Amino acid sequence: MLPFGLPLTAEGLLQLPATKTISRRLSDMRGYYADAEAYAARLAAEDSLIYTFWETEYTGDTRGLSFGITEIVPGTVGREFHMTKGHFHASDGDEIYLTLKGRGKLLLQTRQGEARTYDMTPGGICYIPTGWGHRTVNVGAEPFIFVSIWPPHIVHDYESVQKYGFPQLMLQGDSGPVEAPNPRYQAG
């Protein structure tokens, strides 16, 4: 990585030749939302964009820093807010999130079933230690955008989350987001 100074936006990061753009549509999220009927009905109507991330994975030695931006489109599937798939780090490596825009939640879980939830609002920092599976959720009416920074060469484990989800669901309540237990959840 060379030195650089850029706007911390998708357009800024795309000036770096190594930046990859990854989009997740509704069809990529099969099995992730609790309400399977609502999922099928929405997918039949349109394969909507749920989130996009732009990332530059550092490919040198282990003392660089990888980084990216995630943008989650506002909306729900049934009552469940749009969210990322979520993953564990299968290798050691902590991660930092900094919220840029919108209103989100960070869901964390350990493999033993401990769960924590943090607010993500602009100007906030979240620290995700190795061992905590993490998912982000847009609980606002606008796009929710945050930065991630992580040490290079982390191995991502998406499978455990795909199978069991998170202990907590983040649902649209009558006056804002409410957390509910996930009936499908099992500790990995």
Add this chain to the structure above:
Amino acid sequence: MLPFGLPLTAEGLLQLPATKTISRRLSDMRGYYADAEAYAARLAAEDSLIYTFWETEYTGDTRGLSFGITEIVPGTVGREFHMTKGHFHASDGDEIYLTLKGRGKLLLQTRQGEARTYDMTPGGICYIPTGWGHRTVNVGAEPFIFVSIWPPHIVHDYESVQKYGFPQLMLQGDSGPVEAPNPRYQAG
């Protein structure tokens, strides 16, 4: 490090028990400013605060992330803008800066004398690879605040910068900041 979610402010970081507060006053910056007379005159009047940083050095293995906030008070010593001392990383380790508030510049140099300067404005990211000595400068009229993130256990080398400075000086011009060569500079 445990998981946490906090405001990315001095008050937020001070909720973490390991956070250290370090202040640099004018008297700590002897020899750093180009105009020695202006320095002595200002110091005789008042030992002003130049900058403060709040940092949490990660003390675990090498796969965590250290982070901090720096706030540089606006002002000049002679025509030279308030700045950090600046340092090299004597061990491997890259660093990321994210600007939160105000208007700054990032000065970079290699030990061979190559120099680069980047704007630091809110919503911007700068990447500082190993081998590039770095200093930040407040070129605005308001406090300049940014976040740093770096891999743990970096060894800092302040000595080279203290001796030779940076190739470039950042000075108050008639209509904004201007860069000038540093007459005292020698490649380390």
